[in-house]
Amino acid sequence: xxxxxxxxxxxxxxxxxxxxxxxxxxxxxxxxxxxxxxxxxxxxxxxxxxxxxxxxxxxxxxxxxxxxxxxxxxxxxxxxxxxxxxxxxxxxxxxxxxxxxxxxxxxxxxxxxxxxxxxxxxxxxxxxxxxxxxxxxxxxxxxxxxxxxxxxxxxxxxxxxxxxxxxxxxxxxxxxxxxxxxxxxxxxxxxxxxxxxxxxxxxxxxxxxxxxxxxxxxxxxxxxxxxxxxxxxxxxxxxxxxxxxxxxxxxxxxxxxxxxxxxxxxxxxxxxxxxxxxxxxxxxxxxxxxxxxxxxxxxxxxxxxxxxxxxxxxxxxxxxxxxxxxxxxxxxxxxxxxxxxxxxxxxxxxxxxxxxx
Numbered sequence: 001x002x003x004x005x006x007x008x009x010x011x012x013x014x015x016x017x018x019x020x021x022x023x024x025x026x027x028x029x030x031x032x033x034x035x036x037x038x039x040x041x042x043x044x045x046x047x048x049x050x051x052x053x054x055x056x057x058x059x060x061x062x063x064x065x066x067x068x069x070x071x072x073x074x075x076x077x078x079x080x081x082x083x084x085x086x087x088x089x090x091x092x093x094x095x096x097x098x099x100x101x102x103x104x105x106x107x108x109x110x111x112x113x114x115x116x117x118x119x120x121x122x123x124x125x126x127x128x129x130x131x132x133x134x135x136x137x138x139x140x141x142x143x144x145x146x147x148x149x150x151x152x153x154x155x156x157x158x159x160x161x162x163x164x165x166x167x168x169x170x171x172x173x174x175x176x177x178x179x180x181x182x183x184x185x186x187x188x189x190x191x192x193x194x195x196x197x198x199x200x201x202x203x204x205x206x207x208x209x210x211x212x213x214x215x216x217x218x219x220x221x222x223x224x225x226x227x228x229x230x231x232x233x234x235x236x237x238x239x240x241x242x243x244x245x246x247x248x249x250x251x252x253x254x255x256x257x258x259x260x261x262x263x264x265x266x267x268x269x270x271x272x273x274x275x276x277x278x279x280x281x282x283x284x285x286x287x288x289x290x291x292x293x294x295x296x297x298x299x300x301x302x303x304x305x306x307x308x309x310x311x312x313x314x315x316x317x318x319x320x321x322x323x324x325x326x327x328x329x330x331x332x333x334x335x336x337x338x339x340x341x342x343x344x345x346x347x348x349x350x351x352x353x354x355x356x357x
Contacts, residue, residue: 012136044134045070068134166301180204327353
């Protein structure tokens with residue numbers, strides 16, 4: 001007879017339907033395989049994508065769903081083939097937990113573009129079981145998709161870097177924008193946008209925040225160190241800034257016109273889209289042709305970029321601006337996030353929360 005397997009259970013907070021309301025949910029955690037890392041979760045950031053998925057905004061949600069993909073925790077067990085991590089390490093897990101390993105993106109260490117990538121939650125793992133995210137006591141993840149948190153970095157500060165941080169770092173690195181002396185714009189000052197300002201300033205750029213109102217002017221200029229601030233509807237100021245920027249990082253996650261921002265780009269300037277929007281955006285082709293401008297996109301970041309980004313943050317002393325909440329506040333936090341009422345990222349103190357009903 002084979003040995004009797006004892007199911008390993010954990011508890012998280014899950015959405016059951018498109019209302020997006022989270023409540024305690026007990027589910028099975030897979031056994032730690034040879035390449036796996038078993039992590040006790042300490043904290044987890046809240047991303048705008050969590051809101052999209054819990055409410056089925058993109059039409060791809062599967063329930064019950066435990067969200068959360070900015071996960072920081074402590075290693076409690078490693079598989080026999082794990083060499084990068086040991087018990088007691090503080091580690092992070094981002095948006096992905098699997099890829100095919102054999103396609104062109106995977107061979108180039110760009111697994112975020114793998115057509116068979118596996119999401120941290122709202123997906124199906126190779127064992128056929130649903131993946132569940134970081135709003136839970138524990139998770140088991142293949143070692144490829146785990147990163148060490150630099151020594152001395154606060155866990156709650158590290159969490160938003162695993163999505164918001166690497167999402168904005170990746171295009172700055174890939175498009176050759178890490179060099180000093182550039183002029184850049186950050187469109188939208190949310191979780192990703194505020195990290196964009198911090199990274200760009202640390203790289204030696206002149207940074208202009210582009211927003212829809214004056215509400216965040218003081219924070220952008222004083223707290224984040226931006227050099228300029230413009231309201232997109234202020235035509236006079238926008239005209240002054242025409243043809244002045246090398247790039248604009250567009251973090252706005254709702255439908256918006258592109259022409260006003262294309263006009264700010266100089267020759268060969270890049271408008272880099274990052275907001276997840278489920279209706280088509282439009283632009284007039286001459287806005288791109290005259291100036292050889294580029295509209296492009298970038299999608300989270302690779303594991304190598306994540307490691308590089310964490311070291312960059314350690315070297316430059318960069319941190320995110322966060323509001324730490326307990327799990328029993330998570331539904332209120334999601335409501336506030338939907339209203340853009342957060343400066344600038346919620347982080348759930350999972351370890352310090354009562355997860356049971």
